[in-house]
Amino acid sequence: MSDEAQLKALRNRIDSIDEKILELISERALCAQTVAQVKQKALPEGEKAVFYRPEREAWVLKHIMELNQGPLDNEEMARLFREIMSACLALEEPLKVAYLGPEGTFTQAAALKHFGHSVISVPMAAIDEIFREVAAGAVQFGVVPVENSTEGAINHTLDSFLEHDMVICGEVELRIHHHLLVGENTKTDKISRVYSHAQSLAQCRKWLDAHYPNVERVAVASNADAAKRVKGEWNSAAIAGDMACELYGLSKIAEKIEDRPDNSTRFLIIGNQKVPPTGDDKTSVIVSMRNKPGALHHLLEPFHTNGIDLTRIETRPSRSGKWTYVFFIDFIGHQHDPLIKDVLEKINDESVALKVLGSYPKAVL
Ligand SMILES: C=C(O[C@@H]1C=C(C(=O)O)C=C[C@H]1O)C(=O)O
Numbered sequence: 001m002s003d004e005a006q007l008k009a010l011r012n013r014i015d016s017i018d019e020k021i022l023e024l025i026s027e028r029a030l031c032a033q034t035v036a037q038v039k040q041k042a043l044p045e046g047e048k049a050v051f052y053r054p055e056r057e058a059w060v061l062k063h064i065m066e067l068n069q070g071p072l073d074n075e076e077m078a079r080l081f082r083e084i085m086s087a088c089l090a091l092e093e094p095l096k097v098a099y100l101g102p103e104g105t106f107t108q109a110a111a112l113k114h115f116g117h118s119v120i121s122v123p124m125a126a127i128d129e130i131f132r133e134v135a136a137g138a139v140q141f142g143v144v145p146v147e148n149s150t151e152g153a154i155n156h157t158l159d160s161f162l163e164h165d166m167v168i169c170g171e172v173e174l175r176i177h178h179h180l181l182v183g184e185n186t187k188t189d190k191i192s193r194v195y196s197h198a199q200s201l202a203q204c205r206k207w208l209d210a211h212y213p214n215v216e217r218v219a220v221a222s223n224a225d226a227a228k229r230v231k232g233e234w235n236s237a238a239i240a241g242d243m244a245c246e247l248y249g250l251s252k253i254a255e256k257i258e259d260r261p262d263n264s265t266r267f268l269i270i271g272n273q274k275v276p277p278t279g280d281d282k283t284s285v286i287v288s289m290r291n292k293p294g295a296l297h298h299l300l301e302p303f304h305t306n307g308i309d310l311t312r313i314e315t316r317p318s319r320s321g322k323w324t325y326v327f328f329i330d331f332i333g334h335q336h337d338p339l340i341k342d343v344l345e346k347i348n349d350e351s352v353a354l355k356v357l358g359s360y361p362k363a364v365l
Pocket residue numbers: 031032035051052053054056057060084085086088089092
């Protein structure tokens with residue numbers, strides 16, 4: 001067979017595979033629609049069904065990854081299914097998700113990675129506003145950054161958990177790549193100012209010291225905001241990611257300038273919905289302790305004796321008295337697991353206050 005004929009035959013095969021995929025996706029979407037009807041029918045008149053099931057979605061993605069034999073890798077395959085589920089869920093009910101805006105931020109990228117592109121994503125100007133928007137019921141979920149592998153905790157987010165009653169329904173991790181961006185009119189040899197969010201400036205500190213030691217570093221509300229500003233200025237650059245670069249039509253003069261190549265940010269999904277166990281979960285709690293010797297030791301002991309894996313511990317001022325603290329603790333397991341229940345009871349006895357922020361599936365993607 002000639003190359004030409006072979007290509008034609010392969011393309012014919014791809015066409016007929018696509019037709020089958022189309023049919024199967026449509027069949028899947030119809031099933032999801034029927035699931036919605038069944039969910040709604042099971043409830044008394046006037047009560048609204050919960051359509052989004054994070055524990056089920058985590059299971060579907062993991063199942064696909066287990067079955068996958070290549071040549072596409074697991075992450076790629078799961079991303080495709082993430083989008084299929086997102087579209088199916090939108091047929092049941094389009095989700096509204098608030099994120100730290102403006103458009104083009106890493107938090108928006110995290111929201112789309114977690115929920116897929118069929119959600120309605122709503123930009124908010126500040127972390128606190130996301131909490132308020134979810135509390136008011138204007139959106140079902142919010143996405144907030146909580147920690148960065150280079151720069152540590154996002155204190156605004158932690159403090160917002162002290163002020164609002166919010167359930168954590170999920171987590172998402174995003175690799176953060178920063179680029180130095182300029183606009184059409186920027187004179188690249190005359191750059192005297194670099195805009196970015198304080199966290200991003202910090203994540204690129206060494207690179208800036210080495211390449212632009214005398215340039216003024218200006219912290220602004222977000223990386224997207226930084227990108228927006230440079231458009232109209234000839235002597236400034238922005239540090240931001242791919243989404244902001246595309247959205248504001250900028251070009252990269254240096255790529256991946258973050259000091260640590262594994263630079264990642266973890267985001268939390270906040271809402272009002274408690275998530276049942278999947279068998280591979282995390283739990284987040286806030287604990288306040290009496291200020292006495294050995295308090296932290298007593299707090300951590302039940303985790304140690306029960307072999308529970310702590311993934312994070314963070315301290316913040318409690319805001320209820322000078323030099324008193326609260327601990328944010330993340331660990332592996334679900335609050336409904338008998339072992340975790342026991343541990344939480346012990347901690348409750350030892351502490352001034354214990355608040356379980358939520359149990360949720362570990363990030364799959
Ligand atoms: C179809 C369902 O509803 C939603 C859509 C899902 C899907 O497309 O697979 C999975 C979970 C839910 O978010 C379900 O609950 O099974």
